[in-house]
Amino acid sequence: MAVLEIILVIFLVFSALMAVYFDEELISIIFLSIFSLVLTALYLLHKAADVALAEAVIGAGLNTAIFMSAISQIRHGDSD
């Protein structure tokens, strides 16, 4: 249990850093989605099923869709 938790936390920090590191918005959004999935696994490991369900649905599902539609709108304008 503890080993799995440590692996998940390391992967969580890794995906958060990668989401900040990349300049491409699409890759950042995909890493945020991975972040939410790992966080869901951590919540489930700590027996918080309600929060895990909310995180999976909102973080991995809805946020990704809304961010995708947002970047598809800002892609048309020229940015630095």
Add this chain to the structure above:
Amino acid sequence: MNKLMKKIMISVVLTGVAFALYQNFSLMPEYQGLNEGLSNYIIKSGLNDTGSLNLITAVLYDYRAFDSLGESTVIFGAVSGIVLILSRKMLPVSSKGLSFIVKRALGIMTPFIALFGFYVITHGHLTPGGGFQGGVILAAISIIFSIVYGSAFDYRRYSPQTKTLFETGGALTFLGLGLAGILMEGAFLQNLGFLTAETGTLISAGSIPYINIGVGFKVGAGLAIIFYSMIQKTFEEDF
């Protein structure tokens, strides 16, 4: 402002946030175990007070139902603001959608997603889940329609007027149950005692299942409206 100044500013702000978080967390009381404090009271007598097996739903929609009403109001305000800013006309220029294979596969899967959403909403007082989570699952169906079949399909099936009707209906259900609590039990959003049935059955736990259904429809319709008004300008420019 050059790059170095920007990085210094960002580090200063991040350090400040970390310091504030550390201050807040150091003020929190130590973990006392499950045998003391408020959580112990809820674990001991939550089932007797509310009749809800899922204690988190009991806290959300019975002990702290007023906070949930505030959350729904926040979502309502967000939806109103986004629609006010982004929505120019109600029927956007739609895309043709994705390929035939994706359309058929999601045509088979979508009813089961809807069924799972309704299951999560109606069993909120028995199993993990509740109105908010199930409502977001229902909003995902509208997002699938917009992306896979094109937003004109979404408009024809569930027009924004229908979604508005669902949202206001859910909010009015929540408020009406609160007023019924005043009339029958003496306090706003008090759990209605005469609706309680045998613990563990689908229609039990007083007014909690009905509040769940209201919140589910409200949140689902609200988030679907947000996504719909965000997507429409994109398709206007693309096609």
